Amino acid sequence: MHRPDGAVILHNALPREGECDPGVARSKAETPQARSSRPPLPRRWRRRVARWVLLPSAAVLLGWLAKVQLFPTPAAKLITVPAVIGNIEESVVATGTLKPVKLIAVGAQVSGRITALKAAVGQKVRAGDLIAEIDALTKENDLRSAQATLDNVRAQRDEKVATLAKNEASLARQKLTFAQNASSRADYDSAEADVKATQAQIAQLDAQITEAEVSMSTARVNLGYTRITAPIGATVLAVGVQEGQTVNATQSAPTIVVLGDLDTMTIRAQISEADVVKVRPGQQVYFTILGEPERRLHAILRSIEPAPESVKTDSSFSTDSTSTSSSSSSSTSSEAIYYNGVFDVPNVDGHLRTYMTAEVHVLLREARNVLTIPAAALSGPEADGSFDVRVVNTDSAVARRSVKVGLDNKIAAEIREGLSPGERVVIGETDITPSTTMAAPPPGGM
Numbered sequence: 001m002h003r004p005d006g007a008v009i010l011h012n013a014l015p016r017e018g019e020c021d022p023g024v025a026r027s028k029a030e031t032p033q034a035r036s037s038r039p040p041l042p043r044r045w046r047r048r049v050a051r052w053v054l055l056p057s058a059a060v061l062l063g064w065l066a067k068v069q070l071f072p073t074p075a076a077k078l079i080t081v082p083a084v085i086g087n088i089e090e091s092v093v094a095t096g097t098l099k100p101v102k103l104i105a106v107g108a109q110v111s112g113r114i115t116a117l118k119a120a121v122g123q124k125v126r127a128g129d130l131i132a133e134i135d136a137l138t139k140e141n142d143l144r145s146a147q148a149t150l151d152n153v154r155a156q157r158d159e160k161v162a163t164l165a166k167n168e169a170s171l172a173r174q175k176l177t178f179a180q181n182a183s184s185r186a187d188y189d190s191a192e193a194d195v196k197a198t199q200a201q202i203a204q205l206d207a208q209i210t211e212a213e214v215s216m217s218t219a220r221v222n223l224g225y226t227r228i229t230a231p232i233g234a235t236v237l238a239v240g241v242q243e244g245q246t247v248n249a250t251q252s253a254p255t256i257v258v259l260g261d262l263d264t265m266t267i268r269a270q271i272s273e274a275d276v277v278k279v280r281p282g283q284q285v286y287f288t289i290l291g292e293p294e295r296r297l298h299a300i301l302r303s304i305e306p307a308p309e310s311v312k313t314d315s316s317f318s319t320d321s322t323s324t325s326s327s328s329s330s331s332t333s334s335e336a337i338y339y340n341g342v343f344d345v346p347n348v349d350g351h352l353r354t355y356m357t358a359e360v361h362v363l364l365r366e367a368r369n370v371l372t373i374p375a376a377a378l379s380g381p382e383a384d385g386s387f388d389v390r391v392v393n394t395d396s397a398v399a400r401r402s403v404k405v406g407l408d409n410k411i412a413a414e415i416r417e418g419l420s421p422g423e424r425v426v427i428g429e430t431d432i433t434p435s436t437t438m439a440a441p442p443p444g445g446m
Contacts, residue, residue, distance in 0.1 A: 078428075080426050081424065083373045083415060083421055083425060084373075085370065085371060085421055086370070087367065089363055092271060094269040094271045095270055096357075097358070098266075098356040099266050100354060102260065105255045105257075106256050107249075108247045108253055111250060114134060114243050114245050114247065117241065118131055123235070125235075126233045130228070133228070134227075143223050147216055153205055161202060163201075174188040174191040175188060231259075234259035235260055237257075237259065237354060240256055265344065267344075267358055267360065280301075283301045285362050286298045286299070287345075288358065289356050289359075290356075299344065304340070305341075306339075370407075370414045373419070375408055375411055377426065381405075386402045387402070390425060392426065402418055404417040
């Protein structure tokens with residue numbers, strides 16, 4: 001209703017007794033029972049929902065199937081090699097150094113200035129050839145002085161010999177007169193004493209003569225040391241001095257040249273303690289050098305040294321304290337131990353050079369002209385000692401086959417039964433799967 005001032009008067013909106021609030025009525029109508037009683041969605045809506053869910057999933061599935069059919073993942077490819085006739089060996093491998101069978105450092109035994117140097121590197125010398133000369137003036141003077149001393153002592157002896165003859169004659173007269181009572185006992189005793197004294201002086205001079213002769217011999221030898229000659233026929237490998245240089249031989253002999261007989265080379269191969277029990281003198285060996293790894297040089301193992309080279313520095317031989325000795329021994333024991341296997345090889349053509357490195361093989365067993373395959377093709381052994389290999393048949397099928405193995409050096413193996421020359425065996429597979437492949441579709445849709 002309207003008031004006179006134009007305002008609208010609203011009636012009380014509260015429901016009357018017995019009436020329900022419309023909002024309350026709506027909330028009651030939306031209970032679970034009410035929702036379950038709703039009518040189903042129209043069929044077109046269900047189709048639309050199915051298309052939205054299934055079509056993307058089907059597209060993904062079809063794409064994955066097309067990828068698999070058109071671009072299949074390649075299978076692993078077998079690596080095969082044929083069985084061939086060849087040689088196989090089992091050997092102990094070691095590293096050695098080539099040195100001349102005779103290697104000599106020729107030194108100076110006297111001090112002085114090098115006045116002449118007659119040797120050059122690479123020159124071949126014979127035993128006795130002059131190599132160098134040292135200033136000999138001092139040694140010549142020493143020899144002359146020794147000669148003079150010897151001559152002086154000999155002259156003194158000659159004088160005493162004459163005196164002895166005189167004294168002996170005097171003694172004879174005294175003896176005669178004393179027997180005739182013509183002289184006193186004192187005169188006789190004095191004459192006898194003079195003879196004995198002179199004899200003693202001569203003996204003393206004889207000793208001095210011997211000493212002077214030794215000094216003279218030493219001076220002569222020292223003079224000879226000023227001429228340095230080759231002790232053997234060899235090749236000059238190194239020259240350690242220059243002409244005009246002064247050498248001092250007081251404490252040690254300075255090296256003038258190094259000589260080596262290159263006609264025969266000696267190799268000392270370092271054999272580990274794990275392998276040295278397998279080798280013995282008389283075994284066949286061959287070696288190669290770095291510059292010619294394909295050329296084999298053969299020899300016979302001459303000897304195996306009874307102790308490693310480290311024995312030279314063994315601390316137990318020193319006089320140091322126990323603590324120092326034990327610490328040195330512990331450090332030595334942690335190092336690898338090697339024993340030298342020694343053998344010689346001719347080198348008449350001079351092809352081998354001093355201090356070359358050699359890869360040495362000491363043959364333990366060898367099989368020649370036998371059927372061989374790579375050791376990687378073997379699997380086993382079985383209980384009966386046989387091995388299995390995978391063989392590619394003529395129809396490209398792979399079949400397992402049992403074979404009997406002879407010599408096996410872990411690189412190649414001798415096949416005694418089970419294979420024929422030319423048959424191909426599998427030694428591995430190559431994985432050629434692409435690094436990126438399409439994954440399988442997810443179980444659900446988008």
